[in-house]
Amino acid sequence: MNGALAIYRREMLSLWVTPLAWVLMAAFLVLQGLSFHLTLSHFANYPDVAFQGGPIQAYFGQSMFMPLSILLVAPALTMRTFAEERRSGTLEALLTAPVTAAGVVAGKYLASLSTYVLLWLPTILYVVILRDTGHIDWAVVGASYLAVLGIGAAYLAIGTLMSALTRSQLTALMLSFFALFGSLIAGIGEFVFPPGLLQELCAHVSVIGQIEEMSRGVVDSRRLVFDATLVLLPLLLTTRVVEVWR
Amino acid sequence: MIDVEDLVKDYGTVVAVRGLSFRIGAGEVVGFLGPNGAGKTTTLRILSGFLPATSGRVRIGGHDIRTDALAARSRLGYLPESAPSYPELRVREYLLFRARLKRVPRKRRADALEQAMAEAGVASMADTLIGHLSKGYRQRLGLADALLGSPPLLILDEPTAGLDPNQILEIRALVRALGKAHTVLLSTHILSEVEATCDRAIVIAKGRLVAEGSVDALRASPKREAALLVRDPDGLAPGLLAEDPRLQHVAVEAADGLVRLVLTFAPEADAGTALEAAVARLVRSGVAVREATLRKVRLEEVFGSLTRAGRSDAPAPEATP
Numbered sequence: 001m002n003g004a005l006a007i008y009r010r011e012m013l014s015l016w017v018t019p020l021a022w023v024l025m026a027a028f029l030v031l032q033g034l035s036f037h038l039t040l041s042h043f044a045n046y047p048d049v050a051f052q053g054g055p056i057q058a059y060f061g062q063s064m065f066m067p068l069s070i071l072l073v074a075p076a077l078t079m080r081t082f083a084e085e086r087r088s089g090t091l092e093a094l095l096t097a098p099v100t101a102a103g104v105v106a107g108k109y110l111a112s113l114s115t116y117v118l119l120w121l122p123t124i125l126y127v128v129i130l131r132d133t134g135h136i137d138w139a140v141v142g143a144s145y146l147a148v149l150g151i152g153a154a155y156l157a158i159g160t161l162m163s164a165l166t167r168s169q170l171t172a173l174m175l176s177f178f179a180l181f182g183s184l185i186a187g188i189g190e191f192v193f194p195p196g197l198l199q200e201l202c203a204h205v206s207v208i209g210q211i212e213e214m215s216r217g218v219v220d221s222r223r224l225v226f227d228a229t230l231v232l233l234p235l236l237l238t239t240r241v242v243e244v245w246r
Numbered sequence: 247m248i249d250v251e252d253l254v255k256d257y258g259t260v261v262a263v264r265g266l267s268f269r270i271g272a273g274e275v276v277g278f279l280g281p282n283g284a285g286k287t288t289t290l291r292i293l294s295g296f297l298p299a300t301s302g303r304v305r306i307g308g309h310d311i312r313t314d315a316l317a318a319r320s321r322l323g324y325l326p327e328s329a330p331s332y333p334e335l336r337v338r339e340y341l342l343f344r345a346r347l348k349r350v351p352r353k354r355r356a357d358a359l360e361q362a363m364a365e366a367g368v369a370s371m372a373d374t375l376i377g378h379l380s381k382g383y384r385q386r387l388g389l390a391d392a393l394l395g396s397p398p399l400l401i402l403d404e405p406t407a408g409l410d411p412n413q414i415l416e417i418r419a420l421v422r423a424l425g426k427a428h429t430v431l432l433s434t435h436i437l438s439e440v441e442a443t444c445d446r447a448i449v450i451a452k453g454r455l456v457a458e459g460s461v462d463a464l465r466a467s468p469k470r471e472a473a474l475l476v477r478d479p480d481g482l483a484p485g486l487l488a489e490d491p492r493l494q495h496v497a498v499e500a501a502d503g504l505v506r507l508v509l510t511f512a513p514e515a516d517a518g519t520a521l522e523a524a525v526a527r528l529v530r531s532g533v534a535v536r537e538a539t540l541r542k543v544r545l546e547e548v549f550g551s552l553t554r555a556g557r558s559d560a561p562a563p564e565a566t567p
Contacts, residue, residue: 002316006346010332013343018334089330093391096294097347098320246296 003099007107008114011081015115020080028073028119035065036126053216054137055130060144061215067184067207070152073119075176077112078159082238083172091245101242105235109160116152120145139217147214150223151207154230155180161234164241183207247272247399247429248293253302255288255453262288264453266302272398275425277440277447277461278433285453286433287327290403293431294324306399320348320397323428327403329388333377337368337387340376341394350395358394366390367420382413389420400424402432406439418442472521474507475537476528483507483533490527492520504536 015021039059053061060066085091094104127141155176162176163169187206193199203209210223248270255263262285270276280286291297293304295311295318304311309318331340341359350358363369366389371379379387385405392400405421406414421443424430434440440447441461449457449464457464476483483505487496492515497508509524511517517540525535 002349003347006343009346010335010343013339014332014334088332089326089328090332092291092294092296092326093324093330093344093388094347096296096319096322096324096326097344098316098349099347100316246298 001100001103001106003097003103004107004110007094007099007104008111011108011111012114015111020076021115021118024073024076025119028069029122031065031069032123035059035063035069036123039063053140054134056127056136056144057140057215057217059126060140060147061212064208066148066211067151067187070148070155070207071177071180071184073116074152074155074180075159075162075173077115078156078163078176079169079173081108081112081160081163081172082242083163083166083169086167087169095242095246101239101246104242105160105239109157109235109238112156112160113153116156117149120148120152137217140215143214143217143219144211146219147211147223150227151210154227157231157234157238161238161241164238247274247307248431249303249305249308250289250293251303253289253292253304254300255285255292255297256300262453263292263299266450266453266455268448268455268458270429270431272429274446275421275430275444276432277444278431278450279435279437279440279447280433280450281435284435284451286435286450287403288453289450290324290401290431290433294322294326294401295319296324296326320395322399322401323392323394323397325385325388325392325400325402325405328407329385329391331376331384331387331391333375335376336373337363337376337379337390338372340387341390344391345394348395358396361396362390362393365393365420365424367416382409382416385409385413385417386420389417389424393424396427398429400428400430400432402430404433404435406434406436414439471511471541472509472517472524473537473539473541474509474525474528474535475501476505476507477503477534477536478505478528482531483528486527486531486533487524490520490524492516493524 036059039055039062043055043058082091085094127136130136158179159172159176162179163172165175166172183205184207186202187208189202190199190206190209193202204222205226210226213220214223248268250266250268253263253266254261264285266285266289278286278290288297292299293306293311295315298312304318306318307321309321311318335343338359341362342355345355345358360369363372366386368383368386368390371383371387374383376384376387389402389405392402402421406417409417418439421430421432425443425445432439432443444461446460447458447464448455484496484498484507487493487507487509492512493509494512495510497510499506499508509521511520521538521540525538528535
């Protein structure tokens with residue numbers, strides 16, 4: 001893991017001194033704010049409609065906004081990671097330093113993961129707002145954020161791999177967008193296929209299913225193992241790609 | 247300091263380096279000379295550990311660049327061609343990142359930074375955004391990066407490429423000064439650069455070593471070229487001369503209804519007898535020889551003749567992964 005910390009700090013600095021992270025954060029928070037606003041208005045306008053769970057559960061689990069916003073943010077956060085270093089030639093200086101491939105990948109990945117977490121941080125305000133008006137089920141809050149973290153971590157790992165496969169940021173963005181969109185579509189298969197193996201398979205890999213389930217406060221270890229697999233596999237492949245470069 | 251044995255790099259479509267071997271001792275300042283596409287950048291990238299070699303062996307300070315990579319890499323400072331860097335960072339931020347990456351101990355980091363910036367002459371730009379630096383300063387920044395942690399060996403890929411004449415003089419003076427404390431290997435396709443900065447030159451063409459020695463020795467190398475003016479209406483001469491192993495290369499150009507042939511002799515051949523044999527062979531086959539001159543070759547021409555074989559073929563692509 002030689003060099004991971006130095007690379008992590010450099011990545012964070014580069015992300016936050018350029019407009020990219022700020023623009024992403026602004027767009028992301030506008031979307032989340034809109035989604036939260038719509039959820040709350042719904043609850044306020046139809047107080048009689050029976051709904052299991054409170055607004056937090058609805059905000060995380062009942063809206064397509066949630067998986068879509070992660071789908072939009074992850075490729076944009078990771079597209080630069082390796083593609084930009086290869087295009088500009090800085091990769092040469094990076095890889096001739098006494099660093100290991102695993103260190104390079106870990107440093108870069110953790111930087112995008114931290115930035116992702118920072119994007120979500122302000123949404124804790126929503127919970128604070130709701131706390132003043134009613135009862136908060138902390139298990140729901142915890143499990144929902146765990147789902148957001150798990151899915152985001154997996155998507156960012158896939159994005160990192162895609163960025164290592166090309167010299168163009170735009171290509172990296174498109175590649176990871178399509179890969180992630182594919183995973184989202186696979187999840188919809190749960191509602192399309194007749195009961196059977198295919199439907200079960202789709203249900204297992206469904207990101208929508210995962211966030212819906214966890215927003216009810218249910219933490220199934222199989223979901224977490226699935227996320228961990230989607231983090232580790234792409235990252236191991238990325239490390240392999242970096243090793244092949246040198 | 248550098249020990250290269252039988253290095254080969256095959257990109258699949260092009261073989262950029264074909265069995266290169268050389269040694270560089272501690273404290274030497276060596277110019278790595280060759281025309282564009284000769285395999286200079288590829289070789290330096292292999293030496294720096296950026297590219298894997300197809301076969302062959304490289305040791306830096308006794309450490310194998312593949313099996314003992316971290317130890318080998320920590321002994322060298324490398325300036326990649328055109329010194330790429332992150333435009334969004336400031337000079338000091340970038341060098342601090344590089345110092346951390348090279349594991350300069352925390353206590354010595356601030357001093358190492360100041361020293362490298364002072365030596366490379368970027369101290370006045372410490373707080374400038376790299377994107378705002380001129381080409382010359384960017385090159386200096388690359389040098390400062392290579393100097394961080396005072397590695398015993400510096401590998402510089404075309405340190406003066408793209409600079410204006412004043413900047414070239416400054417960088418050359420800098421390299422000369424660095425040569426007092428470091429072993430330096432610098433690549434260039436400009437001969438005067440080697441004369442100005444180096445003790446010794448390694449000349450490659452087409453991925454092969456074609457000459458090695460001090461600049462004076464290269465200049466004093468035996469005359470290796472001859473010019474012939476012949477009347478050859480049937481175009482027999484090139485075919486006839488191609489059979490002689492003492493001739494490395496024959497260039498043909500038309501001149502006033504006659505043909506001018508420029509012969510390059512193989513390094514081990516005696517130019518005089520080889521020329522006599524060539525003339526005899528031509529005359530026997532009915533090619534009329536009007537003039538035959540052994541040339542006094544200037545240094546540029548030594549370089550040209552040494553590397554001409556590489557020029558006729560398509561240059562190797564400077565591939566990056």
